Amino acid sequence: MALEITETTMTATANGQVIATATRQANAWYVTTWPQPLDRNGAITALTLAERLITHGEDDPCVISFREELANG
Template identity: 65%
Template sequence: MSLRITEDTMAAVVNGEAIVTGTRSECGWHVTTWPRPLDRNAAITALMLAERLITHGEDDPCAREWLRELGRA
């Protein structure tokens, strides 16, 4: 996995394909897998979380901690 981050967009990329994206707006970052706007750091966490859930599942300790950090657990 790699993260591609610019000033206005970000994406988590696996095997050359974006699995989740984020775009910046006036009210924060909108990540395709998250229901509300996030700050930049939380948006990066949400991108990493999406990849972790795909590869390790919801019971993964890292995924559970990132969900807790994002206020959803």
Template identity: 60%
Template structure:
């Protein structure tokens, strides 16, 4: 589950935080992505973390597509 406030996002799996994003100076910084992100991109980065935590691997078409979307962003 992803929880979102104005300045912080968390992705949780089985009651444990698996990824976070924090808004600083108008951009989002996710623990799972190396570059600053927009609001929507931060949600995408946390979604990838959720997919992997729930059993998808790096070769999953959805994971690949979302990573490509972030890289091209």
């Protein structure tokens, strides 16, 4: 996985394909794979979660942990 991070966008790619993006609007980040706005660190976690889901599936302990972390803000 590769993450490209700028001041206003983030892109996660795997095997050369974009799997998720995040866009900054005001003080929040909106990630294509997460339903609510996040802070910068949360957006990075959400992009990492998107990659981990592809490579390890729903039952992976890291996937579960990332989701809990994001849900509890």
